[in-house]
Amino acid sequence: MRYKIVFSYDGSQYCGMQIQKDKLTIAKVLNDNLSKVLSSQIEVTASGRTDSGVSAIEQVGHFDYDGDLPKNFVGYINSVLPASIRVHSVQAAPNFHARYDAKEKTYLYKFYVSKNANAYYDKFALHVPVCDIDKVKASLKYLIGTHDFTSFCASGTEIKDMVRTIISANIYNEGDLYTFTITGNGFLYNMVRIIMGTLIEIGSKGLEPEHMRDVIDGKNRKLAGPTKPAYPLILKSVSYIQ
Amino acid sequence: MRYKIVFSYDGSQYCGMQIQKDKLTIAKVLNDNLSKVLSSQIEVTASGRTDSGVSAIEQVGHFDYDGDLPKNFVGYINSVLPASIRVHSVQAAPNFHARYDAKEKTYLYKFYVSKNANAYYDKFALHVPVCDIDKVKASLKYLIGTHDFTSFCASGTEIKDMVRTIISANIYNEGDLYTFTITGNGFLYNMVRIIMGTLIEIGSKGLEPEHMRDVIDGKNRKLAGPTKPAYPLILKSVSYIQ
Numbered sequence: 001m002r003y004k005i006v007f008s009y010d011g012s013q014y015c016g017m018q019i020q021k022d023k024l025t026i027a028k029v030l031n032d033n034l035s036k037v038l039s040s041q042i043e044v045t046a047s048g049r050t051d052s053g054v055s056a057i058e059q060v061g062h063f064d065y066d067g068d069l070p071k072n073f074v075g076y077i078n079s080v081l082p083a084s085i086r087v088h089s090v091q092a093a094p095n096f097h098a099r100y101d102a103k104e105k106t107y108l109y110k111f112y113v114s115k116n117a118n119a120y121y122d123k124f125a126l127h128v129p130v131c132d133i134d135k136v137k138a139s140l141k142y143l144i145g146t147h148d149f150t151s152f153c154a155s156g157t158e159i160k161d162m163v164r165t166i167i168s169a170n171i172y173n174e175g176d177l178y179t180f181t182i183t184g185n186g187f188l189y190n191m192v193r194i195i196m197g198t199l200i201e202i203g204s205k206g207l208e209p210e211h212m213r214d215v216i217d218g219k220n221r222k223l224a225g226p227t228k229p230a231y232p233l234i235l236k237s238v239s240y241i242q
Numbered sequence: 243m244r245y246k247i248v249f250s251y252d253g254s255q256y257c258g259m260q261i262q263k264d265k266l267t268i269a270k271v272l273n274d275n276l277s278k279v280l281s282s283q284i285e286v287t288a289s290g291r292t293d294s295g296v297s298a299i300e301q302v303g304h305f306d307y308d309g310d311l312p313k314n315f316v317g318y319i320n321s322v323l324p325a326s327i328r329v330h331s332v333q334a335a336p337n338f339h340a341r342y343d344a345k346e347k348t349y350l351y352k353f354y355v356s357k358n359a360n361a362y363y364d365k366f367a368l369h370v371p372v373c374d375i376d377k378v379k380a381s382l383k384y385l386i387g388t389h390d391f392t393s394f395c396a397s398g399t400e401i402k403d404m405v406r407t408i409i410s411a412n413i414y415n416e417g418d419l420y421t422f423t424i425t426g427n428g429f430l431y432n433m434v435r436i437i438m439g440t441l442i443e444i445g446s447k448g449l450e451p452e453h454m455r456d457v458i459d460g461k462n463r464k465l466a467g468p469t470k471p472a473y474p475l476i477l478k479s480v481s482y483i484q
Contacts, residue, residue, distance in 0.1 A: 008361040009361045057360060086359045089358070116328060116329070116330045118250045120251065120476065122325065174421070
């Protein structure tokens with residue numbers, strides 16, 4: 001039987017989502033604990049990887065297990081998992097594939113604009129000393145739609161098709177703390193962190209909002225801004241057709 | 243010369259703001275580092291205490307020092323302080339008193355409403371499995387104004403005057419993550435955490451919004467809800483007349 005599993009994690013202490021040899025990853029901890037509890041070798045396939053240090057409010061995966069789950073399985077698995085990973089639900093889902101069936105993903109990236117660093121915000125948001133937020137907001141519309149995002153893909157990827165569709169991109173704020181939120185049908189390696197680097201360049205280097213359009217059109221990683229750090233990035237949710 | 247100092251802290255690793263014998267507090271680290279840098283015994287007086295585990299986005303204090311500060315003092319002091327404390331500004335402020343002159347304080351308390359715990363939110367917000375947010379919001383109006391808040395003061399305090407004025411109390415949200423924000427001319431010991439416990443009781447135990455009015459009128463700590471944990475509480479700002 002195939003099962004769909006929805007879970008969250010504080011990624012700050014992990015080397016990302018997916019299995020890597022000799023590294024502590026979310027997948028390793030999930031697999032080890034599910035395997036122990038179900039007395040069977042379990043391997044979770046997630047909707048996609050998240051980088052080292054990235055957290056998830058709602059990540060989705062699937063795994064195969066020949067049998068019915070014990071009663072109150074969510075409570076049971078949470079009682080053995082570390083507090084940095086919480087399972088929200090597990091349910092039978094025949095033919096479900098967490099990666100192939102994923103329709104949209106939403107990421108958040110938090111930053112704050114202030115001359116001096118703030119010790120509380122630094123725990124979860126990027127410090128940006130100077131930023132013209134109106135220019136940044138005006139540049140977001142160029143991200144929307146179906147584009148070749150070669151400029152926003154870290155080098156070294158094996159993926160050939162760089163075309164992705166961005167459905168929405170917004171920035172909201174609570175005072176000087178801003179949240180960039182972006183929804184798309186998929187994201188290239190480091191794509192949100194490179195978009196963030198480009199947005200900050202527009203806001204802090206006197207560039208015009210149209211710079212974002214030029215970077216996209218140029219299809220060249222060197223045109224985009226730097227890759228911003230991972231810790232302010234959060235996988236908000238993954239949506240499926242069914 | 244008297245100096246006004248504005249600073250922030252991640253309170254998670256500290257035993258609160260104020261000096262306590264043999265305990266690591268924000269005041270101890272600030273005093274030790276200011277004293278070292280200025281080669282003089284410095285003691286910071288803050289606008290008020292914050293409990294063990296409570297963070298501050300913007301706390302205000304004052305200290306006395308006979309002399310002018312070195313150039314770029316803010317950068318200098320931040321270079322020796324741990325990253326969990328950041329100084330935003332230091333400026334000469336004759337006759338300023340961080341505690342006596344404080345006019346209003348604003349606190350935030352973060353919580354999320356969800357059947358299951360969320361590993362990301364758990365870092366900074368209280369988990370509330372079930373809550374009727376409309377009832378909670380409807381109860382906030384009873385807090386506004388000048389009241390005797392005896393019901394919301396932890397026992398063991400030496401303070402006799404329990405009258406405080408609440409200027410505003412609101413709840414806003416990003417999805418299922420809520421922020422309770424409250425501004426007043428002063429707060430009793432544990433007052434925000436006890437108000438929070440009372441709000442959660444109204445939202446999760448089928449009580450009516452008017453329960454808040456009855457608890458205030460009763461002037462009895464036993465009528466209010468439990469004291470909620472410290473880590474989701476944040477001192478947002480302190481304002482002064484000048």
